Amino acid sequence: MSILRFSGFNSNDFKEQCLSSNTALFENGAKNWPAIEKWDLNYFEKTCPNIPVVTKVFSDSKIDVKNMSMGEYVKIIKEFKRKEGNDTDKVAPYCHDVPIFLLAKELLEDIGDFPKDVMPDWYAQDWSRFAQFFVSAKNSVTPLHFDTLLTHNLFFQIKGKKIFTIIRPEHEHLCYRKKWRWFSVDPENPDYDKYPNFKNVKVDKVEVNSGDIFYMPPGTIHHVRSLEDSISFNVDFHTFDSVLKSFFSAFKGMPKENHYYNYQSLKALLFKPNNDVLFNKYKSYLNYIS
Numbered sequence: 001m002s003i004l005r006f007s008g009f010n011s012n013d014f015k016e017q018c019l020s021s022n023t024a025l026f027e028n029g030a031k032n033w034p035a036i037e038k039w040d041l042n043y044f045e046k047t048c049p050n051i052p053v054v055t056k057v058f059s060d061s062k063i064d065v066k067n068m069s070m071g072e073y074v075k076i077i078k079e080f081k082r083k084e085g086n087d088t089d090k091v092a093p094y095c096h097d098v099p100i101f102l103l104a105k106e107l108l109e110d111i112g113d114f115p116k117d118v119m120p121d122w123y124a125q126d127w128s129r130f131a132q133f134f135v136s137a138k139n140s141v142t143p144l145h146f147d148t149l150l151t152h153n154l155f156f157q158i159k160g161k162k163i164f165t166i167i168r169p170e171h172e173h174l175c176y177r178k179k180w181r182w183f184s185v186d187p188e189n190p191d192y193d194k195y196p197n198f199k200n201v202k203v204d205k206v207e208v209n210s211g212d213i214f215y216m217p218p219g220t221i222h223h224v225r226s227l228e229d230s231i232s233f234n235v236d237f238h239t240f241d242s243v244l245k246s247f248f249s250a251f252k253g254m255p256k257e258n259h260y261y262n263y264q265s266l267k268a269l270l271f272k273p274n275n276d277v278l279f280n281k282y283k284s285y286l287n288y289i290s
Contacts, residue, residue, distance in 0.1 A: 003166065003204055009213050014118050019152070020241055023166055023206070024215045031211035033112035035158050039231050041135075045074040048104035054287060055093035058143055060184075065289060066093065077137055092137035099286040100133035100233060115213075118154070122268035122278075123237040129279060132286055133233040136160075136226040144175065144183040144223040147216075148290040149258055149265075150246040151236035155214040160230030166204040169219035174201045180253050180290060187223050218242045238265040261285045 004022050006013055009029030018024040030036065049071030057064040068076075073095055080092040101108055108128055116124040123130055138160075146169065147153050165187045167175060174197040176184040185195045187203055207227070208214045216222060238246070246254070246262045264282040267273075 009115055011115055011117050018215050020217050025206055026213040028211045029213035030156055035110035036211050038110050039158050041074045044070050051103040053095050053098045056096040057093055091139055094140045095135035098133040101128035101131050119237045120239060120269055121272050130235045131233045136230045138226055138228050140226040142224040144187055145181050146219050146221050148181050149262055150218045151238050152218055153216040153234055153236055155234040157208045157210055157212045158231040159210050160228035162208045162230055163225050163227055164206045165223040167201055167221035171201045174198055180255055240269055255290055
């Protein structure tokens with residue numbers, strides 16, 4: 001797995017050189033979307049203050065999860081920034097994994113030419129319902145992990161800047177895994193006395209800026225830090241290859257709930273339904289914490 005870089009987004013390049021095989025950064029792939037200029041906390045406070053959002057604060061021992069409205073979250077972040085300023089090391093609550101376009105369909109007007117043609121039919125025919133949304137203050141971190149269903153991850157950075165620390169899936173045995181998909185090592189500041197095997201891990205870093213599209217194949221291990229206040233969303237999707245491989249992870253501790261969601265994806269890929277019945281069985285994944 002290598003990290004490829006492209007100027008702009010081309011679907012043929014993606015399918016031929018990246019899908020399932022290579023992490024890739026498509027610089028300015030979404031630079032002309034209206035969201036790049038419009039989306040910020042004030043815009044969300046005005047446009048969709050009452051939608052429910054989930055916030056997370058990550059620690060070594062747990063994920064502290066709270067439910068609130070978008071308006072309440074905006075007030076928390078504004079107050080945090082007023083008190084702490086922009087150079088603090090303190091961490092604000094992270095708005096995480098929100099099915100934004102199901103809750104605020106009007107925001108779809110701010111999305112430009114979405115590359116749905118790189119996805120299988122079930123995802124492509126209504127891609128927006130699979131999107132998960134993130135808002136993070138500077139220095140927010142998602143610790144080292146891989147995506148829980150072992151899906152493809154197509155990530156869109158709308159505002160701000162993030163840095164992804166990337167590790168190949170075949171190095172997971174050197175990263176001191178805990179539970180299903182999390183790892184004990186901090187790749188930004190590894191404690192080699194405590195985690196000596198991590199010395200043998202190849203670590204890559206990718207800076208993702210406003211207007212960029214970033215792709216990670218299934219199982220890619222990643223750590224994410226917001227270098228600036230950031231707004232982004234991603235779409236997880238399966239192909240036949242990825243969903244079939246996911247079932248073998250039963251032997252590695254994949255939770256039974258994950259197999260349920262992956263089974264729904266397999267049915268969708270096989271039968272290509274053009275209705276909401278199957279999605280209604282799947283959509284709880286968009287708020288799923290594992």
